Amino acid sequence: MSAILPRPGLSLLLLCIWLLLNQTLAPAHFLLGGIISIAVPLLTQSLMPHKLRLRNPVALMRLLTWALVEISRSCFNVSMIILFRQREKVNSQFIYIPLDMHDPYGLAMLSCLINCTPGTVWVEVTPEKHELYLHVFDLHDEAWWINTIKTRYEKPLMDVFEGAADAGRT
Amino acid sequence: MNAAADLSNWLIVLIVFFLLLGGLLIVVGALGLLRLPTFAQRIHGPAITVTLGAGSILIASMLLFSSLNSRPVIHELLITLFIFMTAPVGAMMMMRADVYRKLREQAKEKES
Numbered sequence: 655m656s657a658i659l660p661r662p663g664l665s666l667l668l669l670c671i672w673l674l675l676n677q678t679l680a681p682a683h684f685l686l687g688g689i690i691s692i693a694v695p696l697l698t699q700s701l702m703p704h705k706l707r708l709r710n711p712v713a714l715m716r717l718l719t720w721a722l723v724e725i726s727r728s729c730f731n732v733s734m735i736i737l738f739r740q741r742e743k744v745n746s747q748f749i750y751i752p753l754d755m756h757d758p759y760g761l762a763m764l765s766c767l768i769n770c771t772p773g774t775v776w777v778e779v780t781p782e783k784h785e786l787y788l789h790v791f792d793l794h795d796e797a798w799w800i801n802t803i804k805t806r807y808e809k810p811l812m813d814v815f816e817g818a819a820d821a822g823r824t
Numbered sequence: 825m826n827a828a829a830d831l832s833n834w835l836i837v838l839i840v841f842f843l844l845l846g847g848l849l850i851v852v853g854a855l856g857l858l859r860l861p862t863f864a865q866r867i868h869g870p871a872i873t874v875t876l877g878a879g880s881i882l883i884a885s886m887l888l889f890s891s892l893n894s895r896p897v898i899h900e901l902l903i904t905l906f907i908f909m910t911a912p913v914g915a916m917m918m919m920r921a922d923v924y925r926k927l928r929e930q931a932k933e934k935e936s
Contacts, residue, residue, distance in 0.1 A: 674899045729849065729876040732868055736856040746865050769912030772871035775864075775919045776912075789919060791868040 665691040717810040732772040747793040751786040760815035846880030
């Protein structure tokens with residue numbers, strides 16, 4: 655955007671974090687937080703080469719809500735497996751999931767969401783074929799996992815970070 | 825100071841429920857870390873601890889201190905944010921280290 659506020663969203667977030675940390679809404683803290691939230695994006699801009707554009711905040715909120723439900727569900731499932739299943743019967747596997755998303759922020763968000771969900775750990779995106787290499791704690795149906803990740807996580811993230819205009823670009 | 829006496833009963837029940845749930849989930853996560861056979865499986869245990877385990881305790885903390893101080897105390901949300909930004913990265917780095925170490929060992933075995 656402008657020269658003073660290159661990333662208004664990040665500045666706003668930093669201000670909110672500052673006010674939350676100090677648990678206050680006093681004008682003095684608004685001033686101090688304001689200075690920090692203007693200075694930090696300016697100073698760290700060279701560390702952030704890619705432009706972040708949130709195109710669809712509603713879809714992001716919906717995705718986060720879905721992820722929260724999914725995290726709770728997986729927590730319960732993984733707990734049950736740890737507590738009651740015989741160890742030899744846990745079917746841990748690595749699977750490949752073809753990805754269409756290329757936006758770095760979208761991929762970062764996807765990796766955080768997947769790693770936050772108990773039962774799945776992101777290993778890497780293979781450079782040759784752009785496939786996600788994923789470790790699943792208890793694999794029962796590979797097609798279901800691929801379908802869930804693609805429709806429930808990747809599709810909304812592509813709407814949010816890449817926009818409908820270049821969603822078909824692969 | 826007997827602050828707990830000022831809280832209503834249902835609120836105390838709610839707080840205790842979240843504390844117990846969080847504690848239970850953290851124990852289960854630690855148990856997973858202790859008992860599962862391979863490294864790739866063990867890494868899934870702490871994921872329970874940092875998500876729902878920590879989350880329940882933070883909810884309990886928010887409820888308790890909000891009602892004790894008679895104002896919203898929500899800076900625990902920041903802990904959620906920081907966990908969301910750091911824990912997945914740590915898990916990913918450890919998983920990668922494990923995968924690459926195994927690949928290197930396989931390559932060595934092939935050579936010899």
